[in-house]
Amino acid sequence: MWSQHPPKNVSVSISPSGVIVEGDSVTLNCISDSNPPALNFSWFKGGTIVGSGRIFIISKISSDDSGEYKCKSINEHGEKYSDNVTLNVMYPPRNVSVLINGSGVIVEGDSVTLNCISDSNPPALNFSWFKGGTIVGSGRIFIISKISSDDSGEYKCKSINEHGEKYSDNVTLNVMYPPRNVSVLISGSSVIVEGDSVTLNCISDSKPPALNFSFIKGGTIVGSGRIFIISKISSDDSGEYKCKSINEHGEKYSDAVTLNVMYPPRNVSVLISGSGVIVEGDSVTLNCISDSNPPALNFSWFKENETSAVGSGQRFSALQSGRFYCQAHNQHGSQRSDAVTVTVLHVAGLNVIVITAASGGLFIIIIFIIILILFIIKKQRSDKAEDLTVKENDLYSDASQTVSVHDKPLSEPDSASDALYASVKPKNVKGKSPESRDAEEVQYATVQHYRKTETKRAEENECQHDDVRVYQPDAAVRQSNVQTVEEPSVIYSSVK
Numbered sequence: 001m002w003s004q005h006p007p008k009n010v011s012v013s014i015s016p017s018g019v020i021v022e023g024d025s026v027t028l029n030c031i032s033d034s035n036p037p038a039l040n041f042s043w044f045k046g047g048t049i050v051g052s053g054r055i056f057i058i059s060k061i062s063s064d065d066s067g068e069y070k071c072k073s074i075n076e077h078g079e080k081y082s083d084n085v086t087l088n089v090m091y092p093p094r095n096v097s098v099l100i101n102g103s104g105v106i107v108e109g110d111s112v113t114l115n116c117i118s119d120s121n122p123p124a125l126n127f128s129w130f131k132g133g134t135i136v137g138s139g140r141i142f143i144i145s146k147i148s149s150d151d152s153g154e155y156k157c158k159s160i161n162e163h164g165e166k167y168s169d170n171v172t173l174n175v176m177y178p179p180r181n182v183s184v185l186i187s188g189s190s191v192i193v194e195g196d197s198v199t200l201n202c203i204s205d206s207k208p209p210a211l212n213f214s215f216i217k218g219g220t221i222v223g224s225g226r227i228f229i230i231s232k233i234s235s236d237d238s239g240e241y242k243c244k245s246i247n248e249h250g251e252k253y254s255d256a257v258t259l260n261v262m263y264p265p266r267n268v269s270v271l272i273s274g275s276g277v278i279v280e281g282d283s284v285t286l287n288c289i290s291d292s293n294p295p296a297l298n299f300s301w302f303k304e305n306e307t308s309a310v311g312s313g314q315r316f317s318a319l320q321s322g323r324f325y326c327q328a329h330n331q332h333g334s335q336r337s338d339a340v341t342v343t344v345l346h347v348a349g350l351n352v353i354v355i356t357a358a359s360g361g362l363f364i365i366i367i368f369i370i371i372l373i374l375f376i377i378k379k380q381r382s383d384k385a386e387d388l389t390v391k392e393n394d395l396y397s398d399a400s401q402t403v404s405v406h407d408k409p410l411s412e413p414d415s416a417s418d419a420l421y422a423s424v425k426p427k428n429v430k431g432k433s434p435e436s437r438d439a440e441e442v443q444y445a446t447v448q449h450y451r452k453t454e455t456k457r458a459e460e461n462e463c464q465h466d467d468v469r470v471y472q473p474d475a476a477v478r479q480s481n482v483q484t485v486e487e488p489s490v491i492y493s494s495v496k
């Protein structure tokens with residue numbers, strides 16, 4: 001007869017043996033040697049009872065079922081525990097995620113590390129990185145050194161082991177950077193005309209978007225905000241503009257854009273070329289000056305109180321009296337100048353053109369001054385002529401003949417038939433030989449004399465005719481300086 005004893009040699013058998021994969025069905029069997037046979041069994045996982053009976057079945061095992069198991073066998077003589085057995089449940093990657101190492105804010109130029117985290121058994125050894133739908137790297141860790149805005153986007157990783165694979169959720173890399181590609185957009189017509197409304201828009205690429213903008217003309221700040229509006233623009237607004245875009249990571253200026261404001265002619269005036277006093281035969285040029293954009297190329301000249309134009313072009317030659325003005329034209333409009341006065345004066349046989357824009361007393365003063373100047377010029381010419389006549393008379397008085405001057409008042413001159421003609425031989429000119437003097441040009445002159453009484457000798461009543469020969473050493477001087485003396489105040493001499 002067999003002796004009775006408590007359980008001994010208690011053990012657990014696992015079925016199926018080998019690799020247990022998540023989802024499998026696993027059977028644990030508690031084996032013991034006892035007499036009488038044990039009829040009471042308990043199952044433990046760790047220190048916790050998870051079941052009873054000789055057989056413990058886990059259907060669709062999961063990784064949570066992994067762990068150490070043992071059983072306890074009991075009969076009326078005692079109890080005994082088995083050794084622990086381990087259930088190592090294999091499973092594919094799960095809970096895959098991407099961890100971004102570094103600060104929360106990624107700025108252009110930083111170095112960024114992406115780490116692929118996954119839960120799997122056995123641990124995954126194969127990883128792939130994707131940006132969008134494109135593989136950009138491999139390995140559990142993906143490093144982007146000196147990250148740029150082009151690296152911004154959605155990233156994910158894929159974890160793989162022998163039991164399966166799994167993708168992580170997407171993570172977004174939002175790379176911050178200061179403003180760049182800053183430019184000014186001009187809204188409106190391509191041609192800006194004075195009086196238009198013009199809008200300048202500051203465009204920039206930055207992250208986060210720039211919220212601080214300034215507009216600069218030349219070196220001066222003229223506005224702020226993304227949009228700068230110039231209502232009723234004027235030519236003073238012409239110039240170069242640029243904007244500055246600012247965010248918390250930096251700032252940048254745009255290139256300059258030019259506002260070229262068109263406007264019709266203005267400040268039209270007439271400029272006088274040359275002197276204000278013009279002698280007859282000359283002309284005075286009137287020049288039409290204007291300020292316009294684009295520059296005026298069409299000019300018309302008018303005389304007041306006349307409907308038709310008297311000339312065209314920027315310059316006009318005035319030859320007659322009147323008030324003249326010009327009109328400048330460009331494609332945006334026209335404007336006329338104030339009139340200037342052209343006055344032709346006739347003074348002592350001279351025609352003089354006077355140009356003035358003055359009126360009233362000032363005009364009269366200007367005319368008076370001009371007349372006074374002309375009178376002085378004429379007087380100077382007359383004095384020079386008299387000096388030349390006196391020099392010629394001195395030449396006559398130096399001739400080698402006897403000349404007597406009447407002390408008494410002279411009678412009226414006889415008729416032309418009473419003219420006395422005599423031969424006058426001048427003195428020898430110093431330094432001249434008789435031969436050279438004979439070669440001189442012969443000068444004929446008429447010498448008029450007055451008779452004191454009518455009771456002269458009969459022979460004196462007769463007309464005596466002879467040649468008067470004057471030898472002049474300088475014929476050129478004689479021809480230019482000799483003038484006929486006609487005034488009655490001249491002293492007449494008798495020739496004996």
